[in-house]
Amino acid sequence: MKSYILAIDAGTTSSRAILFDKKGTKIATAQQEFQQHFPHNGWVEHDAEEIWNTQLKVIKEVVQLANTSLEEIAAIGITNQRETTVVWNKKTGVPVGKAIVWQDRRTSATCETLKQEGKADLFVQKTGLVLDAYFSGTKIKWILDQSNELRQQAQEGDLAFGTIDSWLIYKLTAGSKHITDVTNASRTLLFNIHELKWDNELMTLLDVPEKMMPEVVSSSEIVAHTDTAVLGAAIPISGIAGDQQSALFGQLCWNEGEVKNTYGTGCFCIMNTGTKAVQSKNKMLTTIAWKIGDQVEYAIEGSIFVAGALVQWLRDQLRLIDSAPEVEALASSVADNGGVTFIPALTGLGAPYWNPNATGAIIGLTRGTTDAHIARAALEAIALRSMEIIVEMQKDAGVQFSSLKVDGGASNNNLLMQIQADLLNTEVVRPKETETTAMGAAFLAGLAVGFWSSKDEIRTMWQEDKIFHPSADNDAKKIIEMWNNRIEKVH
Helix, strand or coil, rough: CCCCCEEEEEECEEEEEEEECCCCEEEEEEEECCCECCCCCCCEECHHHHHHHHHHHHHHHHHCCCCCCCCHHEEEEEEEEEEEEEEEECCCCEEECECCCCCCCCCHHHHHHHHHHHHHHHHHHHCCCCCCCCCCCHHHHHHHCHHHHHHHHCCCCEEEEEEEEHHHHHHCCCCCCCEEEHHHCCCCEEECCCCECCCCHHHHHCCCCCCCCCCCCCCCEEEECCCCHHHHHCEEEEEEEEEHHHHHHHHHCCCCCCCCEEEEECCCEEEEEEEECCCCCCCCEEEEEEECCCEEEEEEEEEEECHHHHHHHHHHCCCCCCCCCCCHHHHCCCCCCCCCCCCCCCCCECCCCCHHHHHHHHCCCCCCCHHHHHHHHHHCCCCCCHHHHHHHHHHHHHHHEEEEEEEEEHHHHHHHHHHHHHHHHEEEEEECCHHHHHHHHHHHHHHHHHHCCHHHHHHHHCCCCEEEECCCCCCCCHHHHHHHHHHHHCC
């Protein structure tokens, strides 16, 4: 039996590779940041070739760090930033331009036009998604609209579209596989989540030829092998899931009504709704959680575009802190927010507002306001936005949950987690291993090749680190009331 599963975690700011052993223990991690490009206001781009090169580098690096060999890897699981859009030439394998990142807002006008034409409900019914620039469909349209030549190439079947999972698999297999899984497909605005296929009507509306689209596979099966000329070994690729679905799986939220919230660059909260696609009445997203074998499970998701990014902003723009972890000590140095509310709409507002034009605000400043009050209000803002979407999810699913599982970098901030428990008035549970996104991909890959025999075996590996209980004397009611009054002014 081979010793490891390799998880590839292709994030928004960095490429990562993580090796897990049979006990689900993290053996080694390698990470490399890549450049963010902001060519115009509201535009965010990545260089897909740079993503590939950094990803290849960290794969090789993690094998060295673990003092092992590629031959010891039983399978590869891939998880990725989801809606980011790459279009490349099938003959040359070269991208036609920069990748357009999920955060990019350049297609907001296209979405508004479609809404005015009365198409919004059609997209919701078929894809579970709201019409927003966040998703891939309008990004593909924008790329093709840049030149008649590109549009011609697309119609002739010479161009390929992919989210980052597709792009990496294409590169890992030396161009022999053009695939994606159901979770990533469900984030494109072009995939019918009920019929599990690319939707002709939606593709016609957005003028995207089906010839560009990848084959859609399940989240846990052997779908390809790495090319020996590329990687040096033929390793099965057997797990694929978008980052948030992967984290839901890694947190063992396998039963209907179980919820996790990932505190990363943004916050992404997902609730498992079992085998039924629950259509949100509260502007949440209905999405595919995963497909294993013939069984598809669904989820409701709420997205907050700015979470950890807010702390980065305090660091890089306001210079209140030198490093992100310092925010906890600064915010803890005051007993409360001093009457300050931070509205974190730095890139518009996601669920349940879906206002791409909303801007951020710090409200309630006085002569007595300090940097610590602003830092505390920033942490409260992350927890308040999470609370808003969790409350709406519960309404949609008709489920009152007993605890919230958390992960992601900012979940290590104890003050933030305590604030979250107070605002929700529920337990917040943090696992020992907060790399749950990568773990989810590893679990999906390992199950497909028999590295782990069953979900029951995996269940024994999950360990909690800390439970945050709501404190008896918290200011939650006051904080929420102030927030509700003030966010009205922004959205």
